[in-house]
Amino acid sequence: MSIIFNNVRIPMSGTFFPGQKVLVEKGKVASVGSMIRKNVEKVIECEQKYLIPGLIDAHSHLGLFESTVPVDDINEPYADITPHLRPLDGVKMRDRAMEDARRAGISTCMVCPGSERPISGLCSILKTNGNSADVGLIVEQAGVLMSFGEQVKATAKKSEKSYVTRMGVSALIRETLMKAQDYYSLKQSKKMVKDREIDMEALIPLIKGEVPMRACAHRAEDIMAAVRIAEEFKLKLVIEYGTEAHLLASLLAEKKIPVVLGPTLVPRFRYELNEKTFESAKILMDAGVEVAFTCDYPGLPIETLRVAAAMAIQYGLEEKRALAAITEVPASILGVDARLGKIKKGMDGDLALFSGHPLDIRSRLEALVVDGDLFVFSNDLKIESGN
Template sequence: MPIEGDPIDGGVIVIEDGRIAAVGGADLPVPEGATTVSAEGAWVLPGFIDAHAHVGVWEEAEGWAGQDTNEMTDPNTAHVRALDAINPADLGFRDAIGGGVLAVNVNPGSGNPIGGQTVALKCWGRTVDEMLLRQPSGLKSALGENPKRVYGDRKQLPSTRLGTAAVIRDAFTQAGNYLAKWENPEPGKQPDRDLKLEALAKVLRREIPWRQHCHRADDIATAMRIAEEFGYELVIDHGTEAHLLADIIAAKGIPVIIGPLFTTRSKVELRNRSLANPGRLAAAGVTIAITTDHPVVPINFLIHQATLAVKEGLDPVTALRAVTINPARIAGVADRLGSIEPGKDADLCIWSGDPLDVMNRVERAYVGGVEVYRDGGFSDLGQL
């Protein structure tokens, strides 16, 4: 299942130096002396990608010691990086691989109006630096209940939706002034560096997207309004009520990372949560990716969310794109991941059958052409 192109029955993939060298049918020549892996009767797919998760910063089975998701000490923490808090030993990474998820975009949490820089990683490696795909891959922001609750409890700005929007607009205004100073410095004087404003400047220059946590339709409208005011690239994260504005979102070409979908309506913003919403968005022409928001939903259940979305109306081909090439493009790593094409990284999974059938499972997983997982067991990282 190359994703970008039709399925190939009896297909062959040639891997050289960790990358895909060739893809074709059974008549594709195999280089002399190549090691061969038979996957007869199985399905081969690119590794899945979760475009919004907290694996590594919100660790499994570690309690408060492994909780580094939110730096809730200032409404604007644009300078913090998820990169600096990720523990590669988090059990969540191995859970991911067992579920066919070989890459993830790790986000800071949603406690602040501006939460910090996201990072795109592979799910296998001894250090974050080995796993790194793109840094930063976006800048996390939150509208709605979460920042309102966090700072409202402290009786400080922002304690309302209008206060949250004001914090974001003020930060971008300062970043615009900062950019102007660097682009037209005073003669003989270089401006002082400011890590917060540097991060926001990357968004204003459209080097990275603004990753906007928002559930309710009114918050989604606010996200689009502010994006138009400052001219940055917007990605809607969660988008629980995005289907109510689907035509507007589609016309603007804004992608929606929808989910998590395996949750109760635990807060007001989730009143309209439904497994039918991904299908509604896709039918309206919105580019979607599906997220677990791990550990809200275990990351290895990513494909199961897609399966139940298909049950509620999502096209199966779109469902697979929503966990492969679409999140790869949103995270800015589609040149390396998301489909089986020559030149891309050989990050592949052999499935026992159609992954949208919950009875099928990952039999083998390869990262950079190296087998890291087989039949429930993992390779020794120290030997790679």
């Protein structure tokens, strides 16, 4: 389908530029400017509404928790090390949360298993327009999720099977990474016929540095444990949650470690959330750290991604950087910035049209385009069939 947005505001060098046209063809942004003339199937008269790139949540469990069903597909409480779990095998694309995500303007999510076990599985990048997990898939192997801190300990204690201290968790992760390194070098040497080990196979891209270790950590100590391990094993690292990351801002900036920050809109219901503040984003960004917001669905409803950015503005962050933290920056952290996160010719046709400023919570989403598929959420929107 080809769609043109007429007379729309789009973000440009820190402000919203009015009177623009955006053309989407064959699932991609084909052209941006004020002078586009083209016969298309759908013409959307936007009357100076706001068009932004489809929003990206860089950490979620979308589809792994099924709305209203008490048993989820997020955590494996009875296995410590499962890097070979693949979100694709658990995601329910028809779950209501997918529609919720679209209604919130979200076109892309990183979906991963839960953060209750030391190494819990692969991180995959999905779009929200799919009708089966395979259809929405962008990158299946975009990282390996590892976790530190209270939640891992709590689950270990409950399952009565496993390491229950922070030292134990780090030891277990190190043991696994050592094995993976040796497995990989043995495999490269080709000296013997060896049966593959499914968990080790899943760790090879991490060991090779092709994908990052995505480390769930709230407290500064837990973040440091992840940093230490990543350096020992020469792994790329992304910090998830990062509740106390602002306490390590300059260190993270120096080491170029990005943070997927959140969910901040929760009460301090665990000790490790004690230092939680909406100022984190600004402090980290000022120090030079790449920051993306997450609502950690179902930690928070998926609709609150925009709210997280707005709250940071309330605490001093500039609009431009808040918007980037739910568009460009998550695209960059996920390694898909060549195709997502900006309104630019040649990039994916993922666009969200809001009635007012997208970071004013009162603005409503009128339409969402994902890979050129149009979802309309407003009856007032003027859509005409082109010639």
